[in-house]
Amino acid sequence: MDKIIGFIGCGNMAQAIMGSIIKAKLVPTENIIASDVIPSLREMVSEKHNIRTTMDNKEVVRAADYVILAIKPNVYELVLNEIKDYIKENGIILSIGAGISSSFLKKNLNEGTKYVKVMPNTPALVGEGMSAVAMTDMFSKEEFNEILSILNTFGRTEVIPEYQMDGFTAISGSSPAYVFMMIEAMADGAVLEGIPRVQAYTIAAQAVLGSAKMVLETGLHPAALKDNVCSPAGTTIDAVASLEENGFRSAIIEAIRVCADKSREMSK
Structure with missing residues (x-):
């Protein structure tokens, strides 16, 4: 896949996903960029995965074709309002925040921005995750297949209607x-x-x-x-x-x- 993948947040789940992407050779390491507010975490992730890191969330969304929001749900609104005017044209936002709905993403992003709700689980940390992605007609077939290829690097993925996400949270x-x-x-x-x-x-x-x-x-x-x-x-x-x-x-x-x-x- 000849695309750039960005991460906002460099916590455990972000590291698990980027590590799996690198292990699967989905994209080269130079095609991954990540941001975090903690300098020591940025430095550790940069050294461990040999990727570019920054403290600037806007730098990530300007560069990345796919942006994975690996942040706590309580800061989503703040971060979305910070980045929404800087998202790359045709850039796609992947939200992995628990309790963050598509309607919330729509409300806090500019009109025309593409986004999708994804729910992984912690076994992603050992490459055996089970993820669900909400059905949407927002993407081309190529884009949706690329989203699935990202998620499948760290486990299995099922496509479900968004109203089933709460059940998925409970079972997975x-x-x-x-x-x-x-x-x-x-x-x-x-x-x-x-x-x-x-x-x-x-x-x-x-x-x-x-x-x-x-x-x-x-x-x-x-x-x-x-x-x-x-x-x-x-x-x-x-x-x-x-x-x-x-x-x-x-x-x-x-x-x-x-x-x-x-x-x-x-x-x-």
């Missing part, structure tokens, strides 16, 4: 926390059975990773995969029965509902 954006809790609980159970904690975390995490990979790569329904593990009168079906008795599935469903409701409340 916030769900790493649920999974981490399950891994911790599994490890606690292993420790109870005499397995050292360090080994228990590795065993539990690998079991979760392998199980998720089976869902993605086999295409089988999760229930079918579960049934394949549950032998008649075996150990697994006893464990499954215990989980059902203690409301395992209903607890997860309710957590997703509560999270989606909270996301809707926070949106602006």
